[in-house]
Amino acid sequence: NAGVTQTPKFQVLKTGQSMTLQCAQDMNHNSMYWYRQDPGMGLRLIYYSASEGTTDKGEVPNGYNVSRLNKREFSLRLESAAPSQTSVYFCASSERAGTQYFGPGTRLTVL
Amino acid sequence: GQQLNQSPQSMFIQEGEDVSMNCTSSSIFNTWLWYKQDPGEGPVLLIALYKAGELTSNGRLTAQFGITRKDSFLNISASIPSDVGIYFCAGQLSGGYQKVTFGTGTKLQVIP
Numbered sequence: 001n002a003g004v005t006q007t008p009k010f011q012v013l014k015t016g017q018s019m020t021l022q023c024a025q026d027m028n029h030n031s032m033y034w035y036r037q038d039p040g041m042g043l044r045l046i047y048y049s050a051s052e053g054t055t056d057k058g059e060v061p062n063g064y065n066v067s068r069l070n071k072r073e074f075s076l077r078l079e080s081a082a083p084s085q086t087s088v089y090f091c092a093s094s095e096r097a098g099t100q101y102f103g104p105g106t107r108l109t110v111l
Numbered sequence: 112g113q114q115l116n117q118s119p120q121s122m123f124i125q126e127g128e129d130v131s132m133n134c135t136s137s138s139i140f141n142t143w144l145w146y147k148q149d150p151g152e153g154p155v156l157l158i159a160l161y162k163a164g165e166l167t168s169n170g171r172l173t174a175q176f177g178i179t180r181k182d183s184f185l186n187i188s189a190s191i192p193s194d195v196g197i198y199f200c201a202g203q204l205s206g207g208y209q210k211v212t213f214g215t216g217t218k219l220q221v222i223p
Contacts, residue, residue, distance in 0.1 A: 004153075042115075042199065043154070043213040058210070090153050098142040098203040098211050102153030 002026055004103035006091050012109045013081045021076040021106050023091030029101075031094045032074040033058075034066060036087040037105075043090065049074055081110045115200055115214035123220045130187040132217045134200030139180040142203040144211070145172075149196045157198075158185070190221050 007022045025032065034046040045058030049068040063085060065077045074093075078085060086109050092100040117134045124130055134143075142161055146154035158169050160176035160183065167174055171188045183200055200214040 040215060042215040045210065048210065092153075098144045098201065099156055099159055100211060102155070104153050105151075 004091055004093055004101050006089075006103035006106050008106060009104065010107045012111065013078075014111050015082060017081050018077070018079050019081065020078075021089055021091075021108075022073070023075065023103060024073045025091075025093040025101070026072065027093060027095070027101065028071070029093035029095045030071070032068065033092045033094075033100065034064075034074070034076045035090045035092065036060065036085075037090060038087050046076065046089075081108075083110045086110045115202060115212060117198075117200055117214035117217050119217060120215070121218040121220070123222060124190055126190060126192060126221050126223050128190055130190055130194070130219065131184065132198060132219075133182060133184045134202075134214050135182045136202055136212075137181070138202075138204070140202030140204055140212075141180070143174070143176050143183040144201040144203070145174050145183070145185050146199040146201060146213075147196050148199065148216075154199055187219075190219075192221050192223055195219060195221050 004025045030051045033048045035043040037043050044060050046064050047066040049055045052071045055066050067075045089106045091103045094100040115134050115136050144159050145157045147157050148154040158174040163180050164178045165176040173186045175184045197216040197218050199216050201211045203211045
């Protein structure tokens with residue numbers, strides 16, 4: 001039982017490059033989330049998926065797209081990376097209200 | 112976007128001391144949560160509170176859901192070195208997608 005897994009753990013991109021962050025959970029949760037964490041800002045919600053087949057914008061969705069591939073997997077795509085997207089990205093899943101389980105994070109640097 | 116106010120932002124304490132931190136909001140929440148984040152890891156849920164006035168313990172940790180539903184408190188008794196990390200409060204009002212609002216965190220450092 002791995003919980004929530006994320007790949008890659010680290011990534012360096014040049015401005016304008018694209019990439020997809022992968023997330024998978026094995027807890028059979030309906031809801032999944034993508035957050036970014038910046039120093040002094042806490043966790044900010046980028047996109048979420050309440051259930052398989054649905055996705056919605058969070059607080060800071062600009063510059064990102066998501067895909068809920070199936071119940072287990074929820075990916076985050078940066079189409080044209082910008083230095084402002086340098087951050088740590090966390091995926092999470094939940095079943096019950098608020099009790100989210102987080103992955104280990106992806107540390108992204110955009111040069 | 113809305114964020115919760117956590118205080119203090121950081122604290123240094125001596126091993127064995129008790130610790131208190133709190134979280135306040137301008138809006139009410141129906142659920143309050145406390146997470147801990149170790150360096151280089153994702154946040155881990157410590158305590159969940161579902162009812163105003165509720166007091167819940169998890170080992171040396173005790174958290175309370177404020178009766179106004181606009182605040183919550185976390186206490187750690189007899190701190191140990193592994194308590195080091197960032198503690199986040201989080202609140203949820205309601206909603207089918209279970210959106211949670213996170214605080215900015217309290218960074219705790221324990222001096223052995």
